[in-house]
Amino acid sequence: MIPLLPIALINTYWFALPLILAISLVYAASRHEEWPRILRHAARLFVMITGILVLATAILLAINTQV
Template identity: 55%
Template sequence: MFDLILFAMFPGARMLLYAFPLIVVVSLVYGATRHELWPAILKHAWDTAVWILGFMGVVFVVILLAGWSL
């Protein structure tokens, strides 16, 4: 029930649900192409995921500020 209320309040939230698995998979694959040991892969995947989320956050803020005056 709470999920339905949350999705009603934020209609674009469903699109974010597709981003999280994609970020995890891209980060793991990118980390695995650079390293062979699991601890190194997971550390690189974490760093890559943080970088991707930060980049997406910056793009979100830029778009939000650009559309603020509309």
């Protein structure tokens, strides 16, 4: 196996981005056949999922720092 130690130093939050990108593209591709539609839908979904996650993280962080 390839050593992964340098990857272990990356904050795990960054691993969410490729995951969200893959989810957005595959979901959009399963909805449409034309590429402009797929890409537009995927971009919208990517922004929406990322936004919700950032918001949820911010709320949880705010609560945690007050406890």
